[in-house]
Amino acid sequence: MAKSALLKSSLAKKYWMALTGLFLCLFLAGHLAGNLQLIFGDALQFNQYAVFMTTNPAVKLLSYVTYISIVFHAIDGILLTIQNRKARPIGYAKENPSANSHWASRNMAILGSLILIFIITHMVNFWAVMHFDENMPLQTTTIDIAGQKQEFYLTTDGGYLPKIQVEQKAVLIKNRTEFFDAAANVKLKDGYKDLHKITFDYFQDAKYGLIATIMYVLAMFVLAFHLLHGFASAFQSLGVNHPKYNGFIRVFGKGFAILVPLLFATIPVYIHFFAK
Amino acid sequence: MSLDSKIPNGPIADKWTDYKDHINLVNPANKRNLDIIVVGTGLAGGSAAATLAELGYNVKAFCFQDSPRRAHSIAAQGGINAAKNYQGDGDSTFRLFYDTVKGGDYRSREANVYRLAEVSTNIIDQCVAQGVPLAREYGGLLDNRSFGGALVSRTFYAKGQTGQQLLLGAYSAMNRQIGRGKIKMYNRHEMLDLVIVNGKARGIIARNLVTGEIERHSAHAVVVGSGGYGNVFFLSTNAMGSNATAAWKIHKRGAYFANPCYTQIHPTCIPVSGDHQSKLTLMSESLRNDGRIWVPKTLEDAAAIREGKKKPTDLSEAERDYYLERRYPAFGNLVPRDVASRAAKERCDAGFGVNKTGQAVYLDFATAIQRYGNEQAYIKGLHETADAAKIIELGTEVVANKYGNLFQMYEKIIDENPYKTPMMIYPAVHYTMGGTWVDYNLMTTIPGCFSIGESNFSDHGANRLGASALMQGLADGYFVLPYTIGNYLAPDIKLGKIPTDTPEFEAAENNVRQQLEKFINNNGSHSVDYFHKKLGKIMWDKVGMARNAQGLTEAISEIAALREEFHREVRVPGTMDSFNEELAKAMRVADFLELGELFATDALHRNESCGGHFREEYQTPEGEALRDDENFAYVAAWEYKGKPSEAVLHKEELVFDNIKLVQRSYK
Amino acid sequence: MKLTLKIWRQKNAKSEGKIVEYPIDGIDGDMSFLEMLDILNDGLINKGDEPVAFDHDCREGICGMCSLFINGEAHGPDRGVTTCQLHMRMFKDGDTIFIEPFRAKAFPVIRDLVVDRSSFDRIQHAGGFISVGTSGNTQDANAIPIPKHDADTAFDVASCIGCGACVASCKNASAMLFVSAKVSQFALLPQGKVEAHDRVLNMVRQMDEEGFGNCTNTGACEVECPKGISLESIARMNREYLVASVK
Incomplete structure (x- = not known):
């Protein structure tokens, strides 16, 4: 009984919804902390962070949990929504839902779907490029050597590799990041994928940058509303409801729901309008 | 047939124990072969169904509501009495017995009442074990309150919803048995006839109120727990669907109907506001613990208030007449219900009524708010600093905690804030002490047909004390009937299922079908309610709180005439084979129109005043009820002979071995 | 008060229902919502029509029998009351009131406003x-x-x-x-x-x-x-x- 109940029952679905939701909130917080480096850190720092995020085994594990959570949260949400629709085959002619509930709480499925679309485009734009794009640029820097400006690749050992060597095919780039001596076919160093540049280019694009920024900000509004209901709701679903702590959960949840999307949104706005 | 109450011999305190020790028992294996029908799922029917099923009988339970949980027991507010003596204020089985007999104005059967008092304590244990959340004190033990007609605090309660909580307790016990398949529940079904085979009750004809289907159900015994007949007055505190049909049908099949004229008029109800009124709302009697009842001292002030020129709060203490405290210094506002009701009527008839219709008195909490305010200020150490407003605020809080839901209910209905201005109240029909005559076994004069709870007559005499109805319903259902019915069924264990394809069932079903068809095809000109309201008006005006021979004689002929008109002129739309509430109502009102006449006949024959029956010709110089113990210390049990006017009176003389009959005094 | 009622009518569980409009007049603020429906039904019966079926019993807010989805809210616009305790003073002259049964797959309609x-x-x-x-x-x-x-x-x-x-x-x-x-x-x-x-x-x-x-x-x-x-x-x-x- 107990086992099947945890998979099938309506309450169990809510537990999973809540647990995955709360985990995704944690993810949001971490992701935000990383992304804020786009404002407060330099390009190298951000790209180093990107390397860490894609190579550290613990982070990798967490990222898989995140993917699963997103998928589970979405599927579970869709299942719940279908069931809920079925529970009232004939609707009311006259409804007055604002009399007893908040808009966000009644539209979690729509908000969630929009967020899912956002996540997919977001991943196509950044995550997929980062992971699969053969033309993913590597981070370079310009160094003034005796009055001459020369471009170098930054390498993970903290060194530099003149870009001209690659252009002259003395050094080849293999596996997207590895520098190889063309003649000896020996790996020299690793470069940094320049996620920072990708991001800046994306939001500063002359043609689409503004639209991208606006869409991103709108997506954060959607996220905010989703969290506004979702955060406290997750606690309720897990049975955490006590007059002593409800106030804290509510205030914290509201703060989280507003602050996190707001900070996320400031990044593209900063990049588009203020960063050089 | 002579009336044998079958009261066991022996001293009153031992009767029930002795009885239980010597009855026939049915062994568990045989109980499985016995079917019992229970009609009604209130406190009595619900608790009986659950207990009988648990004992092993196959129970079929019927209710007209959509769920057993909605039976009108649910509306009882104040509490349930039990001689637990938790408060140590001198309560005992004997005292509860004594208070009940005295409160009933010495018109109840001693042995039944003693048994009731005896099992009362079990009820509380049972309910607590079932998870009924009765009110508790801070120490975690059960709390008690005092109630009208008693000098001890023996009333257990759950805020103002005691009936609801107890009923849900019985309902939960039923659920357990329904879940196990031992009770088969028939919701939205109405019993429309009793089937008698070879002189014994063996089944019922019921109508499925959803499909209109007429069904035959057989059993080895039939238990009727269908409540009282207060709706004969149209306006009462009963639910809209509360009806006397099951009780009246068994009466027509041979069960005597006892003391129909004993009706309880509850003193604290919300007054009638207009013709549209469909029912009256009761406010728990517990309000009288803290509220003080008054009317203006002068007719001028009363008139000014009625015309809206003065407000009750404009009147000083000296200008108010706290008439209950004046007339009954010992019990004050806590006199029994009949006394309080009549006193209100007396003042209103004399012209002191305080609402537009002149049919209302004040129930004032200002003194209580003040008293509790002072108490709280003292507890909180504010008594030196708190100003008058603070005291009132603190006192209001206490009153709100005790009676908040009632005050809110009042405000919703009347649209006045009862914390600031006194409530208006007026008596309303509430409970009927009369009902099917039963013997000590709770069996009617039809073998195998039992009657429990409000639908029987047995325990409250001519007036019921507050918080005793719940006690009686549960006592009958949980603890009395399960023993007595076994005694009756013991010889039937080898009988097998009762078939329903017999001439007796056939005839009963046809009888029902004909009545239904007649209504559907009766192309009359008035709705059922039209007649019900007319009946109610006759009853209230002439057979209400105070009666006299002339009015009763008029009422009898008026009701008979109205009944004839009803059958001629009633219009019932719709069809028989569908959900048709008008048809269901027509069947019920047809019965009320017969019962009303018997009611008035009984009131006319009883040439005395007692409890809820007040004959203006029989009163003391101070206007109190004047009993005639010499000539009327009996139960009037009426036998149906085809027409209410031809009913034959049988008397069960009441013997009082343990209580001395005196004039009730609450002074 | 004069009101326009838009009430769900449905003959039985199997038939299709629809909203039917009924004008009603002479409604007093002190009436309860169900008393208003009583008046409507009395008028319908007198005209030879079938009355609107609705569940109700105690009419004091405790039995739980009454239901009704009134203007988009269960038990109507008031708070802490059942339909039987809802008073007409909550409405204004000229209002249109939608009256529908409680809707849920688990609460099939029996007739009109009555659900199982x-x-x-x-x-x-x-x-x-x-x-x-x-x-x-x-x-x-x-x-x-x-x-x-x-x-x-x-x-x-x-x-x-x-x-x-x-x-x-x-x-x-x-x-x-x-x-x-x-x-x-x-x-x-x-x-x-x-x-x-x-x-x-x-x-x-x-x-x-x-x-x-x-x-x-x-x-x-x-x-x-x-x-x-x-x-x-x-x-x-x-x-x-x-x-x-x-x-």
């Missing part, structure tokens, strides 16, 4: 009780002291009248508030703790089988509940169920 709520009963059959006999031979009622706070909270949730307003108001037609009220009542009392785990599992299973929707914590039920049952009880049931499931 026996799904609630079946949930209670599955576990809405404490398994004690009715012999009265239990221990003394005062044998187990119960903290006043627990007793009071148990009472608060036990005051549920089973009307179904929570289901009707919920956008998912979820019965969580109803079920959790009963689960909570017993979970809070020592008598009920013994079989608390089985109870919650069984009642939730039955609730799911009846076809009620899932709780998405919109809180509409709590607002519309005539007895003010709080969402806290839903959280309590979530907790109870979680513990019972992993045990």
